[in-house]
Amino acid sequence: MSKVRVLVGTRKGAFILSSDGKRENWDVSGPFFAGWEIYHMKGSPVNPERVYVSQTSSWFGQLFQASDDGGKTWYQPGVKPEDAGAPQWPPVKSNRFAYDSSDETGKPLTTHQWYDGTQKPWEFKRVWHVEPSLTDPSTVYAGVEDAAIFKSTDGGANWKEMPGLRGHGTGPNWQPGAGGMCLHTIILDPSNPDRMFIAISAAGAFRTDDGGKTWKPINKGLVSQFIPDPNAEVGHCVHHVAMNPERPNTLFMQKHWDVMRSDDAGDNWKEISGNLPTDFGFVIDVNSNEPETVYVVPIKSDSEHFPLDGKLRVYRSKSGGNEWEELAKGLPEKDCYVNVLRDAMAVDKLDTCGVYFGTTGGQVYVSPNGGDNWKAIVHDLPAVLSVEVQTIP
Numbered sequence: 001m002s003k004v005r006v007l008v009g010t011r012k013g014a015f016i017l018s019s020d021g022k023r024e025n026w027d028v029s030g031p032f033f034a035g036w037e038i039y040h041m042k043g044s045p046v047n048p049e050r051v052y053v054s055q056t057s058s059w060f061g062q063l064f065q066a067s068d069d070g071g072k073t074w075y076q077p078g079v080k081p082e083d084a085g086a087p088q089w090p091p092v093k094s095n096r097f098a099y100d101s102s103d104e105t106g107k108p109l110t111t112h113q114w115y116d117g118t119q120k121p122w123e124f125k126r127v128w129h130v131e132p133s134l135t136d137p138s139t140v141y142a143g144v145e146d147a148a149i150f151k152s153t154d155g156g157a158n159w160k161e162m163p164g165l166r167g168h169g170t171g172p173n174w175q176p177g178a179g180g181m182c183l184h185t186i187i188l189d190p191s192n193p194d195r196m197f198i199a200i201s202a203a204g205a206f207r208t209d210d211g212g213k214t215w216k217p218i219n220k221g222l223v224s225q226f227i228p229d230p231n232a233e234v235g236h237c238v239h240h241v242a243m244n245p246e247r248p249n250t251l252f253m254q255k256h257w258d259v260m261r262s263d264d265a266g267d268n269w270k271e272i273s274g275n276l277p278t279d280f281g282f283v284i285d286v287n288s289n290e291p292e293t294v295y296v297v298p299i300k301s302d303s304e305h306f307p308l309d310g311k312l313r314v315y316r317s318k319s320g321g322n323e324w325e326e327l328a329k330g331l332p333e334k335d336c337y338v339n340v341l342r343d344a345m346a347v348d349k350l351d352t353c354g355v356y357f358g359t360t361g362g363q364v365y366v367s368p369n370g371g372d373n374w375k376a377i378v379h380d381l382p383a384v385l386s387v388e389v390q391t392i393p
Contacts, residue, residue, distance in 0.1 A: 005390040009038030012382035016071045023368040043390040047137040054127035078157025131186035143183030147200040162212040170234045177201030189248045202237035218266030239282045240342045244291040254284040272321025283345040288353045292320040297340040306337040330374035343386035358384025
């Protein structure tokens with residue numbers, strides 16, 4: 001029987017939740033890296049024992065960790081054991097990334113537009129998202145703040161920026177969202193190794209079709225308040241993008257406001273918010289077995305980051321959007337004022353798709369039947385930043 005391993009990143013460490021295919025009884029291990037912010041951790045789809053982790057602290061800097069035994073033990077790739085624990089982000093020798101940050105013509109790429117209209121230097125703050133390769137366990141991508149994308153081909157020991165993203169032309173006009181100017185979503189196309197999708201808050205979604213050499217904004221159809229130009233290439237606050245690997249041209253997006261869908265790899269978007277009670281939220285995901293079944297967690301507003309009426313609800317559309325049903329069985333009915341952050345929902349790959357999400361209140365919920373019923377695996381973790389799932393044969 002297949003097993004599942006749920007990788008949970010929190011404000012104060014990482015946790016691993018393990019169960020068999022029934023997903024009824026769970027073993028909880030951790031905290032790993034206690035006291036550190038774990039913005040994201042994700043396992044390799046090629047080697048289920050390889051797991052990558054972003055470990056960060058405003059006091060101690062950025063570390064990148066890996067495990068080759070499913071999270072039992074950890075190491076810093078490329079770092080000698082006697083140097084372990086030292087602040088580490090190999091491409092950045094100082095907090096301000098003011099070197100090797102130009103395109104092939106020598107044009108500086110070191111500034112971004114800020115809310116007050118000023119230009120500020122590009123500064124490395126943290127790794128928001130790690131995305132292992134679909135084919136090579138030693139290749140991994142990192143989305144960082146300030147927004148940029150890096151690639152390692154040796155398991156995280158050495159990194160190189162993919163400069164085409166920041167250098168394609170709109171980079172100086174990106175602005176930070178409330179959480180910072182973060183590259184938080186990386187999606188690899190299983191049907192085309194040269195295609196990749198990324199999303200930035202608050203710039204929008206982008207796609208490369210040549211392995212990262214060149215990028216294009218893919219935001220046509222997005223409408224955002226306070227952007228006077230309806231044809232603006234960038235400036236949209238995209239919270240998350242999801243894809244079922246069986247349909248790599250169909251993307252689903254949770255924007256700052258609006259739930260959106262594209263059927264042409266992001267070239268055009270249409271709104272599918274339909275009958276949702278509110279179209280504001282952070283997470284979105286797609287059932288692994290049903291490409292037209294989509295999940296979101298509506299939040300009251302951009303100023304009140306908690307569920308409507310204090311009732312935690314997941315909403316599901318089995319028609320690819322527009323028509324949504326409330327999923328409530330097993331979820332709190334009152335006095336619940338948690339949030340579900342952008343990387344805090346995931347699905348497994350079992351025959352009956354399991355859906356998982358974590359909250360800022362420290363709960364991690366599972367539905368082993370595609371959302372029909374929910375159960376809390378754990379209740380009292382630190383605030384959950386990310387949830388990922390490995391399905392292990």
